[in-house]
Amino acid sequence: MAEKFGLAGRQFKLNFTTPKPAFAKEDTAKKRAAVNKAISKGVVKGIGYVEKGLREALDAAMASPVWGPSIARIPYKRKNGTTMKAGKLANLIDSGKLKNSLELKAKFLQTKTELAVMYKMPYANMIHYGGVIYPYGNKNGASSVLLPPRPWVEAVMIGGYGGIERYNPDSDFNRGLQEVWNAQFG
Secondary structure, three states, X not given: OEEEEEEXXXXXXXXXXXOOOOOOOOOOHHHHHHHHHHHHHHHHHHHHHHHHHHHHHHHHHHHOOOXXXXXXXXXXXXXOOOEEOOOOEOOOOOOOHHHHOEEEEEEEOOXXXXXXXXXXXXXXXXXXXXXXXXXXXXXXXXXXXXXXXXXXXXXXXXXXXXXXXXXXXHHXXXXXXXXXXXXXXX
């Protein structure tokens, strides 16, 4: 039930359709209320599982050394202690600020739930999509530096990038629904 994600500004969204129960005419109001309550609780639990699984998948993608060779001209030490030099395969984690800025925000609606994926660091889009920078903001005399795109979010959401496996949120979402349903109705 997760639909394709869409890019909206600086966030990716996953949409989950809330299951719609089919009731028989003879079903009581009490039974209908119990079913609807179980579905609502299951959606919340399922989204909790998705948030955990998605966070783990995004963190693993950032830690993967598939993001191309370092463009450093002079060897340097990253804040995490790793020495970088030209051509060395690199992950995306240096200080951890970008990784730790991940925010997953669920919005529960009547017929669906939206899960927004956002990174709050101002340079997140530059890392994800790539771009051109001028070292220290100096456009006069400094050579521009091309930063290649490193689309870790798309790699997790779509898959097929450098061996990073696509995260399938449906199994986690359905697990939450199933657990609540089984607890409620056996």
